[in-house]
Amino acid sequence: MNSNHPLFQLTLVRFREFMREPEALFWVFIFPILLAAGLGIAFRNRPAEVLQIAAVTPQLAAPLRAEKLLDVRQLSPGDAEAALRNGKVALEAEPGPNGGVIYRFDDTNPEGRTARMLADRALQRAAGRQDPVASTDRLMREPGSRYIDFLIPGLLGMNLMGSAIWGMGFAIVDARRKKLIKRLVATPMPRHYYLLSFVLSRLLLLVVEVGVVLGFGALVFQVPVHGSLGGLALLCVLSSMCFCALGLLIASRAQTIEAASGLMNAVMLPMWIGSGVFFSAQRFPSAMQPVIKALPLTAVIDALRASMLQGATLAQLTPQVAILCGWLAICFALALKLFRWR
Amino acid sequence: MPQTAAKAALRVHQLRKTYKDVVAVDGLDLEVRPAECFGLLGPNGAGKTTTIEICEGLTAADSGEVEVLGLHWPSDAAALRQRLGIQLQETQLSEKLTVLETVRLFRSFFQQGPGALAVIGLVQLEEKAKSRVGNLSGGQKQRLALACALVGNPDFLFLDEPTTGLDPQARRQLWELIEQFKLAGRTILLTTHYMDEAERLCDRVAIMDHGKVIALGTPRELIASVCADHLVEFSAGAGPHALDLAALSAIEGIREVHRENGSVRMQVTELHRAVPALLAELGRQSVSLTELRTHSATLEDVFVTLTGRHLRDE
Numbered sequence: 001m002n003s004n005h006p007l008f009q010l011t012l013v014r015f016r017e018f019m020r021e022p023e024a025l026f027w028v029f030i031f032p033i034l035l036a037a038g039l040g041i042a043f044r045n046r047p048a049e050v051l052q053i054a055a056v057t058p059q060l061a062a063p064l065r066a067e068k069l070l071d072v073r074q075l076s077p078g079d080a081e082a083a084l085r086n087g088k089v090a091l092e093a094e095p096g097p098n099g100g101v102i103y104r105f106d107d108t109n110p111e112g113r114t115a116r117m118l119a120d121r122a123l124q125r126a127a128g129r130q131d132p133v134a135s136t137d138r139l140m141r142e143p144g145s146r147y148i149d150f151l152i153p154g155l156l157g158m159n160l161m162g163s164a165i166w167g168m169g170f171a172i173v174d175a176r177r178k179k180l181i182k183r184l185v186a187t188p189m190p191r192h193y194y195l196l197s198f199v200l201s202r203l204l205l206l207v208v209e210v211g212v213v214l215g216f217g218a219l220v221f222q223v224p225v226h227g228s229l230g231g232l233a234l235l236c237v238l239s240s241m242c243f244c245a246l247g248l249l250i251a252s253r254a255q256t257i258e259a260a261s262g263l264m265n266a267v268m269l270p271m272w273i274g275s276g277v278f279f280s281a282q283r284f285p286s287a288m289q290p291v292i293k294a295l296p297l298t299a300v301i302d303a304l305r306a307s308m309l310q311g312a313t314l315a316q317l318t319p320q321v322a323i324l325c326g327w328l329a330i331c332f333a334l335a336l337k338l339f340r341w342r
Numbered sequence: 343m344p345q346t347a348a349k350a351a352l353r354v355h356q357l358r359k360t361y362k363d364v365v366a367v368d369g370l371d372l373e374v375r376p377a378e379c380f381g382l383l384g385p386n387g388a389g390k391t392t393t394i395e396i397c398e399g400l401t402a403a404d405s406g407e408v409e410v411l412g413l414h415w416p417s418d419a420a421a422l423r424q425r426l427g428i429q430l431q432e433t434q435l436s437e438k439l440t441v442l443e444t445v446r447l448f449r450s451f452f453q454q455g456p457g458a459l460a461v462i463g464l465v466q467l468e469e470k471a472k473s474r475v476g477n478l479s480g481g482q483k484q485r486l487a488l489a490c491a492l493v494g495n496p497d498f499l500f501l502d503e504p505t506t507g508l509d510p511q512a513r514r515q516l517w518e519l520i521e522q523f524k525l526a527g528r529t530i531l532l533t534t535h536y537m538d539e540a541e542r543l544c545d546r547v548a549i550m551d552h553g554k555v556i557a558l559g560t561p562r563e564l565i566a567s568v569c570a571d572h573l574v575e576f577s578a579g580a581g582p583h584a585l586d587l588a589a590l591s592a593i594e595g596i597r598e599v600h601r602e603n604g605s606v607r608m609q610v611t612e613l614h615r616a617v618p619a620l621l622a623e624l625g626r627q628s629v630s631l632t633e634l635r636t637h638s639a640t641l642e643d644v645f646v647t648l649t650g651r652h653l654r655d656e
Contacts, residue, residue: 009450013439020438178434186400186430187451188423188494342400 006189010197015204017171027166028209032159033216039278040148040221051115054080054089060101063126064093067118091115093123145309149224152217153304154277156210160239161271161297163209165264168198168247173260176251182342191341195248202244203237210236226311234314235307235321239300242324245331246296252338271297299323349412351376351498351529352397357406359392359553366392368553370406379520379530381544383537383641385651389553390533391431394502397531398428411498424453427496427528429487431503437476441467444475445489452494465489465519481512488519499523501532505539517542537641549645556648565639568647572613574620577605577633586627593619605633 002008018024050068054075055061061074075083080092084104090112091105101123105112175181184194210233217223225232250267254260274288275281275297284292292298303320306312314321352374359367367389374380382390395401397408399415399422408415413422435444445458456464462471465485470478478486484504491499504520505513513536520543524530534540540547541561549557549564557564574596578585590608591599595616599608610616613636624631646652 004446004450006450009447013436013443013447016443017436017438175436179430179432180434180436182400183428183430183433183435183490184451186398186423186426186428187448188420188453189451 007193007197007200010189010193011200011204014171014197014201018167018201018205024167028159028163028205029212032155032209032213036148036152036155036213036216037220039151051091051111051118052089053091053093053115053119054083056080056092056094060093060095060123064119064122066126067122070115070118070122091119093119146221148217148221149309150280150305151278152213152221152223153308154301156213156236157239157275157297157301157304158272158277159209159213160206160236160300161243161268163205164202164240164243165247165250165268167202167205168244169251169254169260169264170257171198172248172251173254173257176254176340176342177256179342185341195336195339198248199241199244202240206236206240223308225308227307227313231314232304232307235300235303235317238321238324238328239296239303242296242300242328242331245328245335249331249335249338252335253340255340271295274298276301294323296324296327349376350374350409351378351411352380352531353407353409354393354397355407357393357396357408358404359389359396359401360404365553367396367403370550370553370555372548372555374529374531376529377527378545379524379532379543381540381547382531382533382550383535383540383544383547383645384533384550385535385645388550390535390550391502392553393550394500394531394533395430398426398500399423424494425497427491427494427499429491429499429501429504431506433487435475435483435486435490438474440472440474441478441486441489442471444486445493448490449493455493455495458493461489461493464492466515479512481508481515484508484512484516485519488516492523497529499528499530501530503533503535505534505536513539537645541641547641549641549648551645551649557644561641564641564644568644571639572610572636573607573639573643574610574613574617575602575605575607575633575635575637576620576624576631578624579630579632585629589623589627590620593623596620609639610636 050071052071052073053064054073055064056075056077058074061072064070064072073083073089077094080089080094081104083089084092090109091103094102094104096102103116103119105116107113107116172181175184181194185191214223214225218225246267247264250263251260254263274284274292275295276292277297281292281298281302282289299320303312303317303324306317306320350373352372354370354372357367357370357372358365370389370393372380372393382393384390392401396403397410399410399419402415410422411425415422439447441462442458445461449455449458449461455461459468459471462468465488467482467485467489470482475483475486488501488504491501501520505516508516517539520530520532524543530543532543544561546558546560547564548555557567559567585606587599587601587606590596590606593616595611596619597609597611599606601607617636621631642652
């Protein structure tokens with residue numbers, strides 16, 4: 001395409017307008033990284049915590065020290081009770097009648113309950129208890145099953161939605177408000193080029209947006225991408241097109257930024273909450289599931305998670321892809337019918 | 343173009359447009375000849391913008407015919423758009439683009455026309471070519487809008503209130519540019535509510551009021567049709583007697599004497615005879631003059647005479 005082609009010029013203008021808007025750059029590129037970093041740090045996997053407990057006799061303290069997850073301090077009964085009361089220790093063990101043991105702890109405190117189980121297991125085993133069932137622990141700490149692995153596809157989907165809807169909505173309504181659309185329509189510009197230029201500039205920015213979020217996830221948190229990169233790219237393009245169509249529909253008639261902004265938030269809010277960005281959408285009551293499953297963002301996030309974390313192929317994601325294609329077709333057709341060119 | 347030269351560049355017949363309960367254009371007839379600058383003059387709300395936007399194919403008329411360069415909306419839209427240069431009243435071009443980027447964008451829509459830099463030179467914005475649109479003054483923005491209208495080397499230029507809101511210097515600069523386009527043989531239709539603009543730029547003027555043309559002709563013809571050549575206006579200090587207006591009316595060459603805002607206003611045909619006679623009469627009545635003004639009649643006076651209102655009365 002030569003550089004004087006109207007579609008090239010229109011797309012270039014979209015791109016320039018976006019790049020010269022510092023706020024837009026922040027929300028699209030910096031914000032998702034800050035969010036992922038913040039949540040990643042908050043929900044990072046810490047090594048299992050060692051609990052502090054108190055024992056009042058050396059006979060009790062010695063076998064308890066065999067348990068690595070307990071930090072045992074031997075204190076006088078008075079000191080032990082004070083330490084328990086002000087939370088310095090989670091449990092106090094003291095000798096009971098008939099060579100038994102008494103645990104003092106707050107059973108409403110999870111640390112107290114855990115300490116009770118650990119302490120009792122250590123004492124019983126030291127006294128010669130044999131566990132009849134052999135048990136083996138497998139720790140779930142490898143990449144692909146942590147909260148950050150769940151979160152990154154969610155953030156990516158949310159970002160795809162936000163940038164497409166805001167990008168389309170604000171730019172179109174602003175141009176309409178400034179009578180710029182009317183001025184363009186007064187030239188020989190083919191109208192579909194105008195709409196197409198938004199889609200093309202979105203695709204260009206998409207490469208950067210998706211790259212930033214996935215790159216950050218991979219480099220900082222080793223979030224895996226098990227599915228094929230090509231499939232993931234297609235999925236992102238389809239998602240972005242679907243949200244572009246939704247944004248176009250929202251912007252098709254609005255005359256003011258306020259009206260458009262209200263509409264955009266009304267459309268996006270249910271998806272921010274319901275589509276499983278930060279927690280699984282399965283947590284909503286089953287009666288709501290059909291509605292939640294039909295939302296475009298749910299389909300996007302489900303598909304992204306399946307592709308990135310389970311390596312699902314596009315063929316396995318047919319239901320989600322079908323939902324997205326449906327939204328795309330309906331929104332685009334409606335938007336073209338309703339679009340106000342002045 | 344010998345054949346088209348005989349044809350009207352724009353022909354509007356019995357045009358009608360109603361918005362809800364407001365009749366914006368009410369059975370309008372117009373004819374603009376090739377290579378003439380035609381002005382639609384009228385107060386705000388007279389229907390000028392609706393008329394020009396119907397001619398530009400941006401608004402659909404309720405009824406009536408519009409023929410531009412021998413073509414019609416919407417069937418010939420693609421061909422027409424290539425040949426029209428349009429400047430709208432309220433367009434705000436994107437503030438984040440530079441002048442050159444904006445002109446290149448508009449240039450890309452037209453099959454033929456001068457290069458972007460040449461058009462920028464035409465409107466004397468060379469020094470601002472790399473400036474953001476947001477940093478331009480009002481006059482510079484208006485010249486940029488003009489550049490965007492000129493990129494397709496149009497046969498017909500539509501200018502909707504090209505100088506509204508500009509300072510006098512910027513207005514004069516824009517007038518000079520429009521005069522150059524006139525000399526280049528383009529047909530121009532412009533709307534304005536400035537009578538001096540219409541008088542200076544337009545070969546012919548249609549005065550519009552309430553969606554209708556109430557007067558049509560060259561500015562000179564219009565002025566001659568409704569009033570004498572000159573207007574004289576004076577203010578008088580307090581004198582021993584009340585001013586005798588009837589005696590003033592009796593002077594040869596003086597007509598339509600009336601008071602307006604504390605001064606006295608009259609139409610005068612022969613200034614060099616009437617003014618000495620007027621001064622003599624005022625001296626006889628012992629009136630002390632505080633102010634005396636004469637000016638040639640303008641289109642404003644035509645509008646006032648026809649409607650009893652001023653052009654810029656809201």
